[in-house]
Amino acid sequence: MRKTAAVLLAVLWLIAACTGCSTLAALGAQGVREAASSPPPSAEPGDAASPTPPPTATPEPITELAPTAEPYPTDTAALVGVYRSEQVEYQGKTLTYTVPEILYDCPGAETINAQLREQWDPQLDYALESAAQYYPFYGHIGYECWVTDGVLTIVMDMTHDEGGTGKWAYALDLASGEALDTAQILERAGMAYDDFLQVVRQKMEADFYETQAESFEFSDGTHALEETLSDDNLRRCAAYLDRDGNLQAICTIYTVFAVNTTYTAVFQIDPAEAP
Helix, strand or coil, rough: CCCHHCCCCHHHHHHHHHHHHHHHHHHHHHHHHHHHHHCCCCCCCCCCCCCCCCCCCCCCCCCCCCCCCCCCCHHHHEEEEEEEEEEECCCCEEEEEEEEEEECHHHHHHHHHHHHHHHHHHHHHHHHHHHHHCCCEEEEEEEEEEEEEEEEEEEEEEECCCCEEEEEEEEEEEECCCEEEEHHHHHHHHHHHHHHHHHHHHHHHHHHHHHHHHHHHHHHHHHHHHHCHHHHHHCCCCEEEEECCCEEEEEEEEEEEEEEEEEEEEEEECHHHCC
């Protein structure tokens, strides 16, 4: 009897133990399901599937753009080279004759280079020929160049054995690639062409009398003055802008003491002088 009762108690204890395990397992499974289906603590109900938005980026401040570089070179070393250079030894001195060329690739440069070669090749040829046969007729042929307000200017200068001088100017608009004449230079300087002619006429007449005062002892200079102030000679005056942007005029003045002999005068022109 005792044995039977002990066996019955053992069976009842096993049943209770198994029942408890099942209940705990069920409770554990339910907890797992609830944990998987519950939203994170920070999310609002109903938004469990929505991802957390990234932080808003702060816009970069707008900075002012630096000025752009000129669309053309302004260094004369890159713009102008030597087309031809000759030297002559005479009485212990070295005489140099140099003609430049524009290296910038544009139609205006081609035009000016053609003018330089057409005008100065014969002069250099004659300089070498005269030096070989007699004596150098030219003491110097050279040039200066600079860029002012987007304009490349080349000024050729020449001296010859009698002390005469000559200057010629060539101008190239680097932005447009166009060769500029006197009228276009004057337009940039804000001066009308007719006003320019009137101003240079006055300056040429004053220089004619001042520079050649001693020559009037032998001649009244009427013919030379008429040639100097003739319409054709006035219109040969060439304008250019110097390194500082000032307007300059290259003019030819006839001398009193010799027929058809000239010298070159350069005048600074102020557009405000216009009548």
